[in-house]
Amino acid sequence: MTASAPNEQQQNRTCRKCLRNKPITDFVKDKRQPTGYKSICRLCSTDEWKKSRDAHRQRFLEQDLYQMVVSARDRFLAKFPQRGDNECWEWHGMDKNHYGSFRVGGIGGINIHSHRAAYMIFKGRIPDSLLICHTCDNRRCVNPNHLYAGTYSDNNRDIHERARHPHNNRGENNGQSKYSERLIRNIFKLLCEGRKQSDVAKLLGVSPRFVSRVACGDRWKYVFDEYKHLLPLARNI
Ligand SMILES: [Zn+2]
Ligand SMILES: [Zn+2]
Known part of the structure; x- marks a missing residue:
């Protein structure tokens, strides 16, 4: 050998x-x-x-997102300490935007904001075209007493009044955009929930072309970068 x-x-x-x-x-x-x-x-x-x-x-x-979230109630309740009725119930951990994030659907599923999941679990379905807002301004809070369903235009106005965002020379503040950063974030939130670009455009009253440019990071790149890993695979392209 x-x-x-x-x-x-x-x-x-x-x-x-x-x-x-x-x-x-x-x-x-x-x-x-x-x-x-x-x-x-x-x-x-x-x-x-x-x-x-x-x-x-x-x-x-x-599948119906609401049913999925409600059926994950026990897993949800284990992710934060439940305090007094008027205190903030702070979610363990947060995403880049300081929101709590709750995974539904396992592999191939999506992350949704934990305060939206909280609304579904404690209060019921989120009406179409409504956002879940915090009265406490604490994005990680999932206390249903601190959550309310508001309209997109309410929220777009709020953001200017409260001036919570520190980005001074980007996006809405650079004088070149007629859209608010909050509106752009709302586009991403809806896309992250698996809605079609055309539906998002209708819901927010912007052109489908604008949504599609935002969704691929052509405009408002820094907001896109925050959400891109949460976006479901494109299904209407
Ligand atoms: Zn709170
Ligand atoms: Zn092979």
Whole structure:
């Protein structure tokens, strides 16, 4: 026996899916398989994973968000300390915008703001076209006594009156935009809930073209950057 056995790195095998002959390093190790490796290559594995995630997400988007949130009540209640009726019930953790974030739908699901979930769980369905606002101005608060459903125009006005945002030379303050930053955030909130761009445009009274430009980060890039990881996969493009 002069020829030594090829070491692991030099072995090739054929992917069951794409039928290409590839080096063993292109296959993920899998102890459950007799060969010690998955029978499909890394590229095909990723591909299959993406397909199943997309299918899951599609199913998720067809479900009723309210029912999903309400059925996750127990998990929701474990995420914050319930204090007195008039105190803020602060969510554990927050997103970049200082809102609490609650995951529904598992893989392929979405994150929704925890105060919106709180409204659904404690008060009921959020009427279409209404926002959930805080009377306490504490974005992490999920005390239903501090939450009310307001209109988008109320909220767009509020933001100017309260001047809560410190960004002075961007977006609405640069003198070039006729839209408020809050309006842009509302566009993203609705998109994050899986609504179609055309529906969002109608709901907020802006053009579908504007929504589509905002949704791809063409305008208001810094707001887009905050929300892009929360956006569901585009389904109406
Ligand atoms: Zn393959
Ligand atoms: Zn509060």
